[in-house]
Amino acid sequence: xxxxxxxxxxxxxxxxxxxxxxxxxxxxxxxxxxxxxxxxxxxxxxxxxxxxxxxxxxxxxxxxxxxxxxxxxxxxxxxxxxxxxxxxxxxxxxxxxxxxxxxxxxxxxxxxxxxxxxxxxxxxxxxxxxxxxxxxxxxxxxxxxxxxxxxxxxxxxxxxxxxxxxxxxxxxxxxxxxxxxxxxxxxxxxxxxxxxxxxxxxxxxxxxxxxxxxxxxxxxxxxxxxxxxxxxxxxxxxxxxxxxxxxxxxxxxxxxxxxxxxxxxxxxxxxxxxxxxxxxxxxxxxxxxxxxxxxxxxxxxxxxxxxxxxxxxxxxxxxxxxxxxxxxxxxxxxxxxxxxxxxxxxxxxxxxxxxxxxxxxxxxxxxxxxxxxxxxxxxxx
Amino acid sequence: xxxxxxxxxxxxxxxxxxxxxxxxxxxxxxxxxxxxxxxxxxxxxxxxxxxxxxxxxxxxxxxxxxxxxxxxxxxxxxxxxxxxxxxxxxxxxxxxxxxxxxxxxxxxxxxxxxxxxxxxxxxxxxxxxxxxxxxxxxxxxxxxxxxxxxxxxxx
Numbered sequence: 001x002x003x004x005x006x007x008x009x010x011x012x013x014x015x016x017x018x019x020x021x022x023x024x025x026x027x028x029x030x031x032x033x034x035x036x037x038x039x040x041x042x043x044x045x046x047x048x049x050x051x052x053x054x055x056x057x058x059x060x061x062x063x064x065x066x067x068x069x070x071x072x073x074x075x076x077x078x079x080x081x082x083x084x085x086x087x088x089x090x091x092x093x094x095x096x097x098x099x100x101x102x103x104x105x106x107x108x109x110x111x112x113x114x115x116x117x118x119x120x121x122x123x124x125x126x127x128x129x130x131x132x133x134x135x136x137x138x139x140x141x142x143x144x145x146x147x148x149x150x151x152x153x154x155x156x157x158x159x160x161x162x163x164x165x166x167x168x169x170x171x172x173x174x175x176x177x178x179x180x181x182x183x184x185x186x187x188x189x190x191x192x193x194x195x196x197x198x199x200x201x202x203x204x205x206x207x208x209x210x211x212x213x214x215x216x217x218x219x220x221x222x223x224x225x226x227x228x229x230x231x232x233x234x235x236x237x238x239x240x241x242x243x244x245x246x247x248x249x250x251x252x253x254x255x256x257x258x259x260x261x262x263x264x265x266x267x268x269x270x271x272x273x274x275x276x277x278x279x280x281x282x283x284x285x286x287x288x289x290x291x292x293x294x295x296x297x298x299x300x301x302x303x304x305x306x307x308x309x310x311x312x313x314x315x316x317x318x319x320x321x322x323x324x325x326x327x328x329x330x331x332x333x334x335x336x337x338x339x340x341x342x343x344x345x346x347x348x349x350x351x352x353x354x355x356x357x358x359x360x361x362x363x364x365x366x367x368x369x370x371x372x373x374x375x376x377x378x379x380x381x
Numbered sequence: 382x383x384x385x386x387x388x389x390x391x392x393x394x395x396x397x398x399x400x401x402x403x404x405x406x407x408x409x410x411x412x413x414x415x416x417x418x419x420x421x422x423x424x425x426x427x428x429x430x431x432x433x434x435x436x437x438x439x440x441x442x443x444x445x446x447x448x449x450x451x452x453x454x455x456x457x458x459x460x461x462x463x464x465x466x467x468x469x470x471x472x473x474x475x476x477x478x479x480x481x482x483x484x485x486x487x488x489x490x491x492x493x494x495x496x497x498x499x500x501x502x503x504x505x506x507x508x509x510x511x512x513x514x515x516x517x518x519x520x521x522x523x524x525x526x527x528x529x530x531x532x533x534x535x536x
Binding site for chain 2: 019020058059060115117118120121124125126127128129131132133134135137138139141142143145146149190191192193194195196238239240241242243246247
């Protein structure tokens with residue numbers, strides 16, 4: 001099979017409220033940063049994939065509105081509704097299709113401009129469920145309790161994820177919420193949806209990220225040393241909440257298995273050097289790590305306590321600060337991907353980890369992790 | 382950003398997307414809601430291939446991808462699988478519900494999947510996973526999921 005690589009990344013700073021930038025201004029900034037990073041001009045981009053959500057944007061056919069700012073005028077542009085990792089997956093398949101050599105992928109969200117609870121409530125089934133008033137936070141609170149009940153993971157262990165990731169963000173100038181906090185601070189913060197405290201939850205954020213994906217025939221023509229895609233897969237579980245075992249993420253285990261198989265990874269615990277995973281809520285980092293085989297079942301909390309996911313641990317997780325430190329929903333997976341790309345290139349700055357040959361990126365779509373997209377990226381082809 | 386924008390007052394435009402929708406419930410959900418409204422009974426569909434009883438009822442078994450379904454009545458008693466306690470009046474929560482609102486996943490006896498609904502008549506600190514609960518029907522029923530008022534612990 002032909003190979004693809006990520007050859008440029010660009011991100012705006014993640015902020016609570018970007019009043020000086022429209023969503024298009026953010027896209028323009030991220031795209032230009034990615035082009036500069038890659039040493040490319042717009043003429044070198046064959047096609048564009050945007051990632052957006054009509055509800056978060058407050059407009060219909062939102063993908064068409066962001067095209068101009070993504071440099072897509074007169075180019076083939078297509079759109080994915082969902083997390084940025086899914087946009088990147090589509091972008092990669094286009095670069096591998098033979099029709100294009102390079103794809104620019106963007107993802108943006110301005111969470112500050114609407115009401116998250118109403119948007120995520122509208123993801124529930126309108127006939128059987130929506131009128132009850134569930135939203136992403138109450139849905140994930142249910143999942144958190146289910147996971148904690150099955151695995152005996154404690155509120156303190158959840159809190160430690162928040163302490164670690166906000167602490168890591170102190171070294172990432174793009175992060176929205178760099179904070180030196182304690183487990184006690186998390187446990188004393190407002191109980192927004194029991195068992196989730198305010199500091200167990202990611203914030204509302206504005207931001208845009210862009211990545212450039214190239215076919216192997218052109219991947220080495222530009223400024224950056226390419227970061228190779230060794231494996232990638234996504235899988236989805238049942239839509240209805242009550243059809244799933246919420247304490248698990250079957251679709252993630254499946255996606256990870258397929259991505260590892262494609263990448264030739266046999267022992268992920270040993271072979272993955274660095275990971276950026278979707279930590280929209282603290283428990284998710286632990287649950288996802290277990291489902292991906294990066295911790296034994298019900299044992300991620302203990303690995304965390306031993307410092308094994310710290311910046312200087314054997315498997316740094318969310319060294320960038322993760323989504324707990326800034327969560328532009330649709331762009332989230334592209335930020336995670338860009339962070340791993342920078343780790344592998346050795347230019348992650350303050351949050352650079354010591355060994356970063358092989359990295360893992362995980363993106364999530366749907367309520368309580370209905371669908372997961374897993375990437376294995378590598379320094380070597 | 383370039384200097385030319387320095388000192389400019391940022392303007393904010395208030396707006397909303399307000400589009401009425403009519404969701405046709407389809408024959409499966411219609412039958413479920415009519416039975417709930419008129420007979421105060423909770424019904425589900427059972428897949429003739431895998432034998433799973435699906436609640437809320439589906440016309441197609443998502444696992445077997447078959448239309449080979451029959452109607453079965455399930456108990457209005459069941460087990461609480463997990464729950465969340467909304468401490469904030471999130472925007473999505475209906476105006477008639479006062480926080481703390483307890484939302485749960487309830488697996489009714491006879492069903493293989495769980496139903497999302499409220500728990501009430503119990504203090505949040507008294508709720509636990511595995512608790513037995515029973516449906517309380519609304520006085521006025523209109524053929525919606527809220528024809529079940531809430532679930533309460535079985536004493």
